[in-house]
Amino acid sequence: MTTIDRQLIGYLKDAHALQQHVQAALSELLTAAADEPEMCGPLGRYAERSRAHTRAVEARLRAHGSAPSLVRDAGMLFAAVVEGGLGRSRRDPVGRHMRDAYVAVHLQIAAGEMLRRVAERAGDPETAEVAAAMCDDASMMSRGLSDRWDLAVDMSLRQHGVRDVPPPPGSGK
Template sequence: MTGLDRQLVTALKDVHAQEQHVQAVLSEALTSVADEPELCRPLGHFAERAHFYNRAIEERLHAHGASPSIVKDAGTLFASVAEAAFGPGHRSGAAKYLRDAYSAVHLQIAAGELLRRLAERAGDPDTARVAAGMCADGHEIAEQLSGNWDLALEVALRGHGFGRPRRHGSDP
């Protein structure tokens, strides 16, 4: 295995651990906004695609005679569990979860861009295709998520006991 191949395997393990974290965060987010279909749809789509890419990355690791890093996966899952345990939780976290999902999808895009380029240099077109797909899906999902900022804020404010905010100039 060349040095470039080792770098590719390390990158695949990193992306796998990242996808594990994304899946855990999205699971908590979906539970928290389960009764808000407009928020569940894009988050659910993101969770479905993250699961797909997690499996595809595992396949690429196996193709290189490697497997996911138990240490990296455990670390990211621990971070996700700790965040869920100490985070705001439930409906008050809707805006936070949308923010985190939006950030996560952009991390996925960045990881995919770097992985694609590394795979191309290492002569691995199959991994490059998986990475390119991650990027394309990521851009689509980011657009879907960004259409829900107002709803996420409204749900979060309701979770804190505030009704729909009044418009500027309305009666108190």
């Protein structure tokens, strides 16, 4: 196995672990925003796409004679569970979950970009295509989350009993 092949497999394993983390972050946000269809609809669709990307990454690992890294996956899942548990114990508002999901999709973009570029250099167009799809979907989700910051703030304030909040400046509402 060449050095670039080892690098490619390492990036695939990282992408798989990150997919696990993103799914956990999305699950927390979906739970926190269960009563907001404007938030849950796009998040639910993205969660489905994220699971599909996870399966695609697993297939690419198998194509290279490898498998996901249980240690990396467990580490990412442990971090997500700890974050989620701390959020509940501190009565974290949906805003914190929104922030975590936003960060997670940007990590996904970065991991996907690195994976795509290494795959292209390794002559693996199938993996490059999987990585590009991950990046495209994560970029779209990033924009979708960005469009919902005010909704997340409203939801967070409502969780803490704040009512009759004026609309954001410049919103025309």
